[in-house]
Amino acid sequence: MSSDDTLLKADERHMLDHSILVRHRLEEQYENLEHQYHAATTAMWVFLATEVMFFGAIFLALAVYHHMYTDAFEKGSEKLEWIIGGTNTIVLLLSSFTIVLAVHYSKLGANKQTAWFLATTAALGLLFLVFKGIEYYLDYKEFLIPGWRFNPQEWVDKEHLSPDQVPHVQLFLVFYWVMTLIHALHVTLGIVAVLIVMTLAFRRHFSPVYYTPVEVLALYWHFVDIVWIFLLPMLYLQGTHTHIGF
């Protein structure tokens, strides 16, 4: 296979036996590893486009109702733990940085570094989930679970909403729970995938000619981070937040 040879020349050849490597990493329907790489990254980009539509639909719905019930939605938003939300944003941004480093090292064939940066990424993802869990617990204590643990009278008494506005607060909270839960599910799946690829890296799977899984995984991970960056202002940062509650 001639194009593999040119690819090999492009980067340092080291002690790996490339013909074995090519045989093991190449799926039979592809011509060569480069071909396989392009197909895999295209697949992930296209998948992310569908994810944009998926989250887009619920963002649209949130925007529509925010427009209709601005007061109630802002009151609801002020109750959310924006400090945790903000901290989590930083955690995810850091994880995006570490996964980029993992990609970088995988391209050099430095499997050990790749594995450790993936481990860090997974740890940061886990930290995100822990914070999110704490936040959910606080929400539970503050009666912020619509339809199940929610105190309508309190919103009339303390927040000065009219009784017919209270359902709109619940509506806002439905959005908060659905969106953050779906996002958390994405993070969880991401962590599982990172751990799998990390194991591959510890087994010295990657090399300058084969690092596709790391790259594809990183694309997914960045997307999940970006969704959160949109969630933060749409959910947490509405309203004035003059009384900081933690």
Place this chain on the structure above:
Amino acid sequence: MSTEILESQIAEAPAVVQPETYLNFTSGILSWLLTKDHKRIGILYLVSVTVMFFIGGFAISVARLNLMTPEGSLIPADTYNRLFTLHGVIMVFFFLVPVVPAALGNFVLPLMIGAKDLALPRINLLSWYLYIIGACWTLYAMIAGGIDTGWTFYTPYSSQASHYDIVPTMIGVVIAGFSSLFTGLNFVVTVHWMRAPGLTWFRLPIFVWTLYATSIIFLLAVPVLAMALILVVVERVTHIGIFDPALGGDPLLFQHLFWFYSHPAVYIMILPGMGIVSEIIPCFARKKLYGYTFVAYSSMGIAALAFLVWAHHMFVAGISVYAALVFSSLSFLVAVPSAIKVFNWTATLYKGSISFATPMLFALGFVALFTIGGLTGLFLATLGMDIHVHDTYFVIAHFHFIMVGGMVMAYMGGLHYWWPKMTGRMYSQWWSRMSALIIFFGFFLTFLPQFVLGYNGMPRRYHSYPPEFQVWNVLSTAGASILAVGYVLPLGYLLLSLRYGKRAGPNPWRATGLEWQTPSPPPKDNFEETPIVVRDPYQYHLEKAQNEL
């Protein structure tokens, strides 16, 4: 090995050489259930959608029989509602949407572009499992519990009033949606990266173009439907009004999200059919497809416009007049690329040397019925007219002309066209032509009366009606019985062909597509050697010139 050699081998020494094909390279149930071969997965889909088709068809036969009498005394109203819902959900989500892309497309797309397989074979198998899980789950929910909302799941009816198993049904539909989504993803990547050398974009067969356009619709529309249905499920579980106006929600939002999927979905149900017809007509007219680039571009045009017209389903639902005006005008635009195709097929037929083989009969039936369906779509896109016939049998007739007269006809055409490739056998020409004719006339008798019924005001989804509508209803039911015969016939002669059919040889239709340059049934890896493409598609005129020399 050249194909001629293979053919003569078979003819001369049938018992000795059993060539290795995708059907026999391994055997056993597991080798099918765990296969990553696109051809086998295509067959798995073919079997499963056929089962669903007959279940959906049976449900509506009972409902249609009930409409023989004005009182609808055969079944109770509640059963009637559950039957037409079962019919709609099964036919739309489990038959029309997957049938051509997932069953036929899976089988022929890689062959048509000279690839060994789809780009993501494991994901392909996963799609089939998602389809099966979604189908079993939905069927169970709808038969054990039942739902009566119609296939559109309109809120607030689906979020509060309606009883039974709405939540499981919706989950089943979402699961099946992801199955289509993954098929679409696979096709897009495959068309981008797996084409044989020399097969440039503008040498792609039109069927591949339409599958590509369909895939894009899958990718952009399915997630929106999934989210809308998830929100209904959340609403039913938490009793918070997302769409229910009594609780502060907005039912129109549901309709917007629903039709943002479902209008493009109607093009999922017609574009691949157009693609099939664009393969069949040049082949049986022995002519180059007229205006190839226009036909290719119009597929993408339809896909793009599909996303801009969703609210023409909501003219009487409470959108503003200005919105209605915009959506009405945009809807008319969709007619342009559709008409381009009809003109191009007609021009291809013009002065062709036409042979009326079975696939061609179905294709011609498609052109006639699709044209009627499309033109009545323009009626519906006209504001004043839609207010008159909205939610009447006129709408039913319109979309059945498109979906049944169009898509099912095209699917039958495609099935008969590629059957020799899939199985290596020919079927009975006489019986198959009979079934094409029976289906065509049965169809007309079933659905033409419904235009009259609708225009005179018979609403859809009613289990009884005023006596003056009876004549047309009886005609329609009679047509449906003929139609049923037409659909059952192929089951017989196609299955018989597997055992008794003549050997087809690699290219029984003398067609030009790449898929005909490999043995039938194809070997596991599709081609002995990756083909190199040097010509545009549909060069039937060259062959004619050669014969004349």
